Amino acid sequence: MRKIGEETIVTPIRVMIVDDHLVVRRGLCSMLADAEGVEIVGEASGGEEALKLTGSLCPDVMLLDIRMPGMNGLRLLRCFGERFPDLKVIILTNYDDEQLLLEAFRVGAYGYLLKNVSREDLLDALRSVHQGKRLLSPDLMDSVLNQFVELGQKQVLDRVGLSSRDIDLLELVAEGATNKEIAERLYWSETTVKRKLSDVFQKLDVSDRAQAVAVAMRLGLI
Amino acid sequence: MPALDSESIAESVPESSAQTSLEWQKVLSLLQQFSARALQLQSFLLFELDEGSAGSPLLVLRATTDDLPLQHRVRLDEAALSFLRKVAEEPFSLDILHPPSELQPLALFIPADRFASILVAAVKHDRCVWGYLVGCSTQPHTFTPLERTFFSLFASYVAVAVKNVRLRAETASSLSEAMSLQTISSALVEERSLDAILAVIIDEAIRLLQARNALVLLLEAGGERFRVCAREGSGLPGLTSGLLSVQDSLNGLVVTTGQPLVSNDVLTDPRANHARAVHLGVRTVAIAPLKIRNKTIGTIALHNKRDGYFSQADVEILCSFANQAAIAIDNARLFGELLRARDEIQRKAQELQKLFVQTMSILEDERQRIAADMHDEVISHIVGALYEVETCMQLRQDSKDLHQHFLLLKQLLNGAVENTRTSIYNLWPATLDHMGLIPALRELFSQQERSSGIHHSLHIVGPDNDLEPNARIAVYRIVQEALNNVYHHAGATSVDTVIRFGPRRARIVVQDNGDGFDVDAVSRAPLGQHLGLIVMRERALSIGGNLRVVSQPGKGSQVVLEVPVRDGHIHEEDRRRDHRDSNSRDDC
Numbered sequence: 051m052r053k054i055g056e057e058t059i060v061t062p063i064r065v066m067i068v069d070d071h072l073v074v075r076r077g078l079c080s081m082l083a084d085a086e087g088v089e090i091v092g093e094a095s096g097g098e099e100a101l102k103l104t105g106s107l108c109p110d111v112m113l114l115d116i117r118m119p120g121m122n123g124l125r126l127l128r129c130f131g132e133r134f135p136d137l138k139v140i141i142l143t144n145y146d147d148e149q150l151l152l153e154a155f156r157v158g159a160y161g162y163l164l165k166n167v168s169r170e171d172l173l174d175a176l177r178s179v180h181q182g183k184r185l186l187s188p189d190l191m192d193s194v195l196n197q198f199v200e201l202g203q204k205q206v207l208d209r210v211g212l213s214s215r216d217i218d219l220l221e222l223v224a225e226g227a228t229n230k231e232i233a234e235r236l237y238w239s240e241t242t243v244k245r246k247l248s249d250v251f252q253k254l255d256v257s258d259r260a261q262a263v264a265v266a267m268r269l270g271l272i
Numbered sequence: 273m274p275a276l277d278s279e280s281i282a283e284s285v286p287e288s289s290a291q292t293s294l295e296w297q298k299v300l301s302l303l304q305q306f307s308a309r310a311l312q313l314q315s316f317l318l319f320e321l322d323e324g325s326a327g328s329p330l331l332v333l334r335a336t337t338d339d340l341p342l343q344h345r346v347r348l349d350e351a352a353l354s355f356l357r358k359v360a361e362e363p364f365s366l367d368i369l370h371p372p373s374e375l376q377p378l379a380l381f382i383p384a385d386r387f388a389s390i391l392v393a394a395v396k397h398d399r400c401v402w403g404y405l406v407g408c409s410t411q412p413h414t415f416t417p418l419e420r421t422f423f424s425l426f427a428s429y430v431a432v433a434v435k436n437v438r439l440r441a442e443t444a445s446s447l448s449e450a451m452s453l454q455t456i457s458s459a460l461v462e463e464r465s466l467d468a469i470l471a472v473i474i475d476e477a478i479r480l481l482q483a484r485n486a487l488v489l490l491l492e493a494g495g496e497r498f499r500v501c502a503r504e505g506s507g508l509p510g511l512t513s514g515l516l517s518v519q520d521s522l523n524g525l526v527v528t529t530g531q532p533l534v535s536n537d538v539l540t541d542p543r544a545n546h547a548r549a550v551h552l553g554v555r556t557v558a559i560a561p562l563k564i565r566n567k568t569i570g571t572i573a574l575h576n577k578r579d580g581y582f583s584q585a586d587v588e589i590l591c592s593f594a595n596q597a598a599i600a601i602d603n604a605r606l607f608g609e610l611l612r613a614r615d616e617i618q619r620k621a622q623e624l625q626k627l628f629v630q631t632m633s634i635l636e637d638e639r640q641r642i643a644a645d646m647h648d649e650v651i652s653h654i655v656g657a658l659y660e661v662e663t664c665m666q667l668r669q670d671s672k673d674l675h676q677h678f679l680l681l682k683q684l685l686n687g688a689v690e691n692t693r694t695s696i697y698n699l700w701p702a703t704l705d706h707m708g709l710i711p712a713l714r715e716l717f718s719q720q721e722r723s724s725g726i727h728h729s730l731h732i733v734g735p736d737n738d739l740e741p742n743a744r745i746a747v748y749r750i751v752q753e754a755l756n757n758v759y760h761h762a763g764a765t766s767v768d769t770v771i772r773f774g775p776r777r778a779r780i781v782v783q784d785n786g787d788g789f790d791v792d793a794v795s796r797a798p799l800g801q802h803l804g805l806i807v808m809r810e811r812a813l814s815i816g817g818n819l820r821v822v823s824q825p826g827k828g829s830q831v832v833l834e835v836p837v838r839d840g841h842i843h844e845e846d847r848r849r850d851h852r853d854s855n856s857r858d859d860c
Binding site: 166 | 571647648652653654655656657658659660662663665666682686689693700703705707711715731732733734770772779829
């Protein structure tokens with residue numbers, strides 16, 4: 051505990067570091083050693099060790115690497131499940147892989163940062179996650195937003211009952227392709243193209259190609 | 273005197289006759305019927321003058337009305353020859369009990385205990401002496417000029433008959449020869465194996481030349497030994513295959529001289545290998561060289577003529593037969609070599625394909641390992657260094673100069689992290705392991721779009737059946753190479769990729785709107801150029817798929833890849849199992 055100013059008493063954030071590389075753990079410790087309101091309460095070099103220590107160390111925030119020998123970071127997160135409801139986990143990784151990132155949030159991570167984060171950004175991250183805010187490495191924001199666009203599209207698709215194949219079809223219609231060209235591009239017969247088109251018209255509640263394209267564009271499907 | 277004309281003699285010769293000596297026998301029997309009364313001659317002998325054999329001329333007994341052995345032949349000396357030349361002009365009679373010395377060779381054939389006197393006349397056609405007709409009387413007799421003229425007339429009948437018989441025989445022989453050559457030619461087309469060709473050659477040679485046996489002797493490399501090729505059951509026990517030495521043999525002589533050879537008395541022929549001849553029971557032999565492009569590759573040897581001796585005509589027939597046979601043997605050998613070469617090439621191609629698969633597998637494993645190492649070790653160390661720099665900056669906030677240097681150091685280290693990440697991505701797309709083919713391709717496409725400025729689109733048609741891990745990386749690399757080609761060569765502004773998953777196959781089409789190219793010209797280009805395309809094709813083959821490139825100048829290009837997908841059912845099982853694993857709490 052530490053006094054800041056005259057009145058406010060702030061409890062430092064208890065931070066635990068889980069990473070298989072000593073050089074990373076040591077670097078993080080020394081970088082955060084003097085940081086205000088942050089206290090490194092312990093470290094672990096792998097998932098199994100972290101699982102053993104978490105209960106006794108009672109960290110508020112965990113900086114967790116994904117790729118580690120033995121139990122990796124994501125499996126550790128799955129193991130935590132509901133066991134430590136107050137623990138906030140920030141994934142600190144070298145993987146700038148959006149799919150991995152989404153998976154991490156799915157299994158309960160609060161933040162996702164790349165390891166070459168600056169001291170300042172890391173401290174900000176620790177504080178906001180501690181306050182219950184989720185956060186994301188700015189470098190990764192772009193690709194995640196793309197994913198959301200796709201996800202959003204999928205939701206609309208589910209709502210109107212269109213398949214991704216129907217979207218392929220609509221895109222080609224929008225390009226002005228004839229039934230024959232569509233058949234060639236999608237490896238269907240022309241009869242199939244006609245049948246699918248009339249299905250799509252029905253689902254979008256339109257009667258011709260132009261309307262179908264207009265509706266699809268308005269819904270952000272193409 | 274009964275009517276006797278050449279027609280009636282000739283007519284008495286059966287059409288189908290092939291063995292001329294038997295026909296002459298009939299001619300002589302006919303003569304005997306007429307002459308017994310007119311000339312009191314009881315027996316007739318017909319000799320053929322064989323001028324063509326090597327060395328001095330031979331007199332060969334061809335036919336007789338008595339049961340004398342036909343395999344008689346005698347070499348003529350100068351005295352006998354000059355006597356016979358006289359006979360050519362005028363028939364000649366003599367007292368067989370006291371023959372002049374120059375007639376000893378002729379008298380040898382005539383049993384002196386049965387006959388007292390003989391009449392000899394030349395058998396001529398076209399002024400050429402073919403042989404001699406000998407009439408024998410049991411009584412000592414001096415023949416009158418009229419009787420001699422009669423006998424001369426008989427001889428001329430015989431000559432006509434002989435001529436007819438010969439013509440027939442020659443026609444039959446030419447036909448037979450033509451048929452044999454035809455058989456060889458057919459075998460050449462129909463039979464591909466050397467053994468089959470050799471069997472046909474041997475059978476035809478035996479038939480054509482009326483021999484007991486035939487052997488084909490092919491020179492081994494080095495030319496010191498023959499490989500023997502004979503027919504099973506052709507009367508040469510123990511010699512249907514094996515090796516014979518070339519030296520000191522008649523066959524060797526034929527190889528050395530390149531000329532055919534006849535020996536009608538092998539056992540006394542100084543050039544022959546007598547031990548071998550005795551062992552094989554060879555009495556008469558005709559040998560012709562097998563020549564290809566003026567090079568002797570071996571010989572064909574015929575043993576033991578059925579009705580006597582090999583003539584010069586036989587040798588000529590054998591030579592033309594041998595020429596054809598040599599071509600057949602050469603072709604069969606070349607064909608055999610071709611087959612072996614083809615098998616070898618196929619085997620090598622399979623080995624290469626296997627090697628290629630292994631190399632690719634090793635390459636990808638190695639790339640994956642290096643990528644993982646760089647990720648774990650290199651980046652972690654740079655990151656560790658970055659953290660230390662941050663710490664230093666905290667500790668020395670007082671010095672502005674130092675702060676600048678620390679900032680620069682941070683930038684350098686961050687740059688190193690970025691570069692390393694790109695290298696890692698290029699080495700191995702980690703998304704492929706984590707999320708599968710389609711997300712990895714999406715990532716690849718967006719990266720390519722950013723770096724190339726070419727519009728990339730990806731359509732997935734059908735249920736997203738994933739592929740085997742090795743197929744996954746192969747498809748990824750093929751698409752990556754296709755995109756690289758579009759970027760470097762196509763001059764395209766957009767590239768559309770459609771992946772259609774069927775129940776058994778996935779079909780991936782990468783289509784660009786670029787310049788296109790002449791596919792045939794590229795596939796004809798020397799090996800080493802367009803290696804990328806070859807590797808793409810080989811990778812497709814290695815996972816049981818295939819790859820086609822369709823393009824025309826000015827019309828863009830299309831890479832079509834088809835690969836087998838995992839059985840949908842199995843795939844579902846895997847997915848469920850993976851899901852169970854990922855949710856498993858066994859390790860908690």
